[in-house]
Amino acid sequence: MLLKNLRPAADYDRFAALALEPWDALFISRIRQLARDMTPGVLVDIGTATAVVPARLASDPLFAHWRFMGVDLDESMLDGGRPRIEALGLSSVIELKVGDAQALPFADNSYAMVVGRATLHHLPDKVKSLSEMYRVLQPGGVALVHDMRRDVSPELLDSFTKMRASVGYPPTHVEEKVTLHEARELVIEAGLAQCAVVTSPASGLGALGFEILIKKPLLA
Numbered sequence: 001m002l003l004k005n006l007r008p009a010a011d012y013d014r015f016a017a018l019a020l021e022p023w024d025a026l027f028i029s030r031i032r033q034l035a036r037d038m039t040p041g042v043l044v045d046i047g048t049a050t051a052v053v054p055a056r057l058a059s060d061p062l063f064a065h066w067r068f069m070g071v072d073l074d075e076s077m078l079d080g081g082r083p084r085i086e087a088l089g090l091s092s093v094i095e096l097k098v099g100d101a102q103a104l105p106f107a108d109n110s111y112a113m114v115v116g117r118a119t120l121h122h123l124p125d126k127v128k129s130l131s132e133m134y135r136v137l138q139p140g141g142v143a144l145v146h147d148m149r150r151d152v153s154p155e156l157l158d159s160f161t162k163m164r165a166s167v168g169y170p171p172t173h174v175e176e177k178v179t180l181h182e183a184r185e186l187v188i189e190a191g192l193a194q195c196a197v198v199t200s201p202a203s204g205l206g207a208l209g210f211e212i213l214i215k216k217p218l219l220a
């Protein structure tokens with residue numbers, strides 16, 4: 001199955017390997033910061049594609065006692081990631097599962113951390129996906145969403161487009177993304193305003209996108 005505006009798994013994986021390092025560093029450093037204060041548990045990556053993010057985290061000594069679950073609606077993406085997981089000897093630590101971000105195949109209050117990068121903009125029901133992340137979080141758990149802003153500056157968008165072109169990847173579909181204001185509205189609509197913050201750096205690569213950080217209270 002090829003979802004709207006998505007490249008086949010092998011193309012995506014090549015792009016992720018060649019070009020996503022700066023965004024991996026940004027996303028992973030945020031996850032590391034959050035994990036430092038937490039008891040190890042299971043981290044779920046929503047829209048994991050070829051499992052680039054879980055593979056990086058599972059290879060990191062900070063996550064030695066964590067387990068990982070990658071979820072994607074497109075089974076061919078997961079299949080594209082399996083050889084990497086096997087080659088890294090991480091098959092016992094990373095599980096991959098077909099599932100919809102808008103109806104996660106998990107029980108309530110199950111996971112320590114739920115993350116998703118560049119997935120939100122693919123989802124018709126973004127509010128439901130945020131509620132679902134919250135639902136499956138354990139009390140005291142943390143969810144982290146990074147995605148690109150539609151209201152990105154033309155200069156930054158141009159450099160992103162050039163970077164993609166340099167590795168043979170087409171321009172992003174910026175029109176399908178949400179603005180920073182819309183991201184804040186989604187959080188309010190999901191009923192998460194009291195436990196979530198939405199931010200975007202003023203400069204640097206991170207300014208291409210926004211972050212939604214959700215903390216589920218211990219007494220939820």
Ligand SMILES: C[S@@+](CC[C@H](N)C(=O)[O-])C[C@H]1O[C@@H](n2cnc3c(N)ncnc32)[C@H](O)[C@@H]1O
Pocket residue numbers: 003006016046047048049050052053071072073074077099100101102116117118119122123
């Ligand atoms: C742009 S890729 C991002 C991949 C990965 N998170 C990363 O940062 O490298 C978006 C992924 O979301 C997946 N996706 C799209 N709709 C989905 C849904 N409803 N539920 C779960 N995954 C979905 C796509 O199949 C694709 O693998």
